[in-house]
Amino acid sequence: MTLSEKISDFISQKKVIKGWYALVIIFFIMLVIVPTLFVLTYAFTGWDEIQETVMKAPPEIQYTDVDLNFHNVSIIHSPDIIDVTDPYSLEVRYNMERDTSLNYTVYLMDDEEREIEFQDEFIVNGTGTVWFNASANDTHNHFHHVGEGFQTLVVSNVTWTPEIWEEEVVLRSGSRLPWDMVKDALIVSFVIATIVTIIDFTAGLPMAWLMVRKDFRGKKYIDTLIDMPLAIPTAALGFSTAMFWAVTPGLNPYGSLSLTSSPFILVILLHIVFSYPYMVRSLSAILHEIDINYETAASTLGAPPLTVARTITLPLFRAGLVTGIILCFARSLSETGGTMAALAMMTPSLGELAYPMKTGPTLIGAWKHAGGFEPHLAFTAMILVIITLILLVIIKIVIMKFKMPLRKVFPGPERLLSKGVFPKLKDGLSFLFMFLVLLIPSFFIFSFVLTGDPSPVDWGGFWGAMRFSFLVAGVITVINLIFGVPLAIYIVRGTNKIMTNILDILVNVPLIVPTSALGISLGMFWGSMDLGMTTLLVISAHLAFTFPLVVRNVAGAMEELDPTYEETARTLGAKPMFVFRKIVFPSIKFSVLAGAIMAFTRSLGETGATLAVVKEANTVPVYIVGLVKSGDYYPAALACIALIFISFITMMAMRYMTKKAGDN
Template identity: 55%
Template sequence: MSLLDRINRISDNSGARKAWFGLVVAIFIFIIVIPSVYVITQIFADWDGVSAVFNDSGKMSVIWRAVAVSFGLAFVVTIFDIITGLPMAWIMVRKNFKGKNVLDTLLDMPLAFPTAVLGLSVLMFWGAPEGVDIPGLGLHLSPFMMLILLHIIFTYPYMVRSLSGILEQIEPNYETAAMTLGASRWTAVRTITLPLFRAGLVTGFILCFARSLSETGGTQIALKMLGVNSFYFTGPTYIAEHKTSAVIATPEMILISTILIIFALLLLVVARSIITRMGVSTEKVWPELGRRLSHGAAPVAKDSLAVLILFLFVLIPSFYIFTYLTDPGSVDTGKLISTTATSFFIAGTAVAFDIVFGVPVAIYIARHRGDRLVHILDNLVNVPLIVPTTALGVSLALFWSAATADALPALVLVILGHISFTYPLIVRNITGAVEEVDPSYEETAMTLGAKPFQAFYKILLPVIKTSVIAGAILAFTRSLGETGATQAIAGSNVDTVPIYIVGLVKNGQYPEAAMASIILIAICFVMMLIVRRLTHRGGSRNA
């Protein structure tokens, strides 16, 4: 209590408040942003090595191909998500039906699965090397097709969530008004609601694209199970396969990381400007077509198709791993527990750090919209989000080894890495939430005698609590499932659960990997339930 009192008293001092904000912004820039892209400078520092790779046309063709696969994959997957996610978001926001809550929970489940687990599960479902056969679907799929099917699973929930987040804020009034003015529902949605949708589309696009671009563990497993992992790469798996404990980063890794980062950042800028400028033609309407699409079988078909796609492409493949329960493999319990503990420790520390140092930045951004510096800060937050985590890992390892002369233990480095890519998730979530809160709450609290910190702690924080928790869960599960960054930073020095599972798959121990995955999913699920229960009880106690 005395600590709180002291913070309260200090928070009255505007100099102290400025110093605190200065500190959190400095932490953001020097601990999160700069290390994330530091690798670019290494192109020049290690010019000889890099240019040697650059002149080796054999290596370069592999690198370019890996980059092309990564971006092509991310692009196809994101487009698929937009097309199929839009009607799903619609259903989740505008429709009421039995089992909506269940569907809502199911939708988030793939986010709770470590991607390495998903890789295993998806491969088993869509045609596993072990001969699991789905009649009529046991097609021969190219590696690229297989990766698309895999990446859809962990990007789709992001898209639906971002789209429904925006959709919830768009009042149905506009549509109703358009409909009373004579537009059919389809025309109303197309000309009124969709154009208002761009912000959600940008967020969804960036999240999905970045997620797909970053994914390592699941992709590695998929490629390994297809037996093509020694010659078919995505950007991140190229880095992961070339990571050795001998050096921090080979010139090949530096080069491909830089290419990935620069392309990703360029894409962020281009995607933003294209989507925000993209016009939906509202001058021309087709009333007859609109009417036909608004009644009868068309909307039903659209909704059923959306749900079918959700189940066929997302849910069933993710849960397919549970079929292994019929033939359980033995698990090295000690190893599983120790790796799980490591994973939880890393995720927990990273999320705690994100909350303490990210919430102030989020509030600052939300409360100072229109300020030039804040605009820059706001864009910088997206940088660690779009940078592929494997490249980020390479960059981070190089930065900290240069900055501290290899003094930091691998575990600390891994935590710093996980902070970098989870931080934007929390800041994004909370910025949005704070913007929704009328500043007059805190202002009134202060005129009633609350110190600035009390106004935050007693009013703003409880109001945005759900978003903080949602952001924390998102960040925690993201950290738990991460393979690429951990590998790129520490090789096999830090054993997290995904790395353990990837290792099992690489050794061909599929049943063991599946069993470990199932246990991990169960742990995640129980944890999510507990968090939900806790937050729910907290909410009703206050109400």
């Protein structure tokens, strides 16, 4: 008996198999589900803190501990929140015995450098108060470049003449509650996700129809083109899309349409780009399954094409619709990197917290980056998780139960709309939408690189980020395979149906929870254990949201595989491990591969989760967003193209492999 046979024998023992499954389930629960949902515990453990910091305006903070022995005094203060869209004031109370010169310098702090933004000098005597006031408009006009660290307000160079001096600095933040900011950001997020999903459906349905039911020349190229935006990391998409559509101060690339200066519209346009392929894919997958004979039958009964589609095919289609809607909605709700890049493009002079519009994930990103907002972050993440989970259930119920008002038939108008120019118009518009909204904005970045002014690129930084991104993506792909494949097999083949059903539902959770909320939750979970290793944190966050991709793919393939093959092999004398190697794996290997590549590319392109777990992470999308924020557009574009190129090679490899599977 060789060593490998001995190992195979050992693994094939019933106890070992049971133990292995138990281990896999524990891994899944402890490393994926619990960290993902851990933030929900904050409702119990941090309720007081939420009340104190998020629901109430921050109390006045008094500083009296000024060291009088120094002539240069720095009072470095991180207020709980400053939202520069609202007025705020700085109040200094003093108690002086004679004329005193108070010299204030207000700094806006970046991490490395300070930038003087406001200086003033007061001559004071006796007891009194001086105020420094700033309003939103003042701020925008006055502070030319806010940079990232607006939260750190530094009052320094307080100089005075007398020896005896007392002062208090009272810093008042804006009048808005943090809760209002959370609420606004979440409303924006959900409204955008809803609009995006509706547009995806409206534009995606005719396209899916075309791809499945019609034959035309060049169909396979269109088929590939639809998937293109999926190969591009969203950070690059956000950059490219913003350049194409929006008014971008400080950059006016050749060919840009500069149509909108509304961040709201731009973010919608961006989210459509990366969610539309999911909708078309989900809808066409189910359309493939629907027997064309139903449609033929309805046509022979005298129904015009539009009536057939509306009354026969659409109602049969709900499962695909649910998948498509959930995927689009969740992706839009979750996206961080692209949105950040797009917003930064539109308002280059502002810090993240000063952007006129924030989505849930970008608010999380900004707060996390600023530091000191732990209760706010936990609260926002918690709300996001709860609403997403509720929404998932509602979408499922509504679409499955809701009777579409499709029974009624309008023979006249529908016959008219089914004839002549209308179907051609519909098809034409589908293509136009795809090219104008999807492809051109996605690849506009290339035109910018060709026409823009070159500036030096820090390739060292880029490759460093690339190495880190590949490390993370590689590690999580390997771990996903080791634990995801057995879990998928257990979910499909397991005998304890209650257990498998629960696992089956739980697997979807990390897929729909916005990744930035997931990152916060995860950071809280591991942070409470105080491991303190950022690389590990990033890896575990990426593990959590990519794990379902592997499990779903493999579980799908396992469901297709007739269990009698495995059973027959067992009765023929094969041990479980042998059955897996010779029977199961050859049948599911392409799905395993597809899952692995999906996990790899998703990890490579992810921004939100990375930024939510660690303040400073050096992955490629984060690196690109950073370049965009600091206005280094040309290097950002080159980095984007390098990343697109690498992602694209991976994507093509996947297509090639899966195509081979289809040929066999």
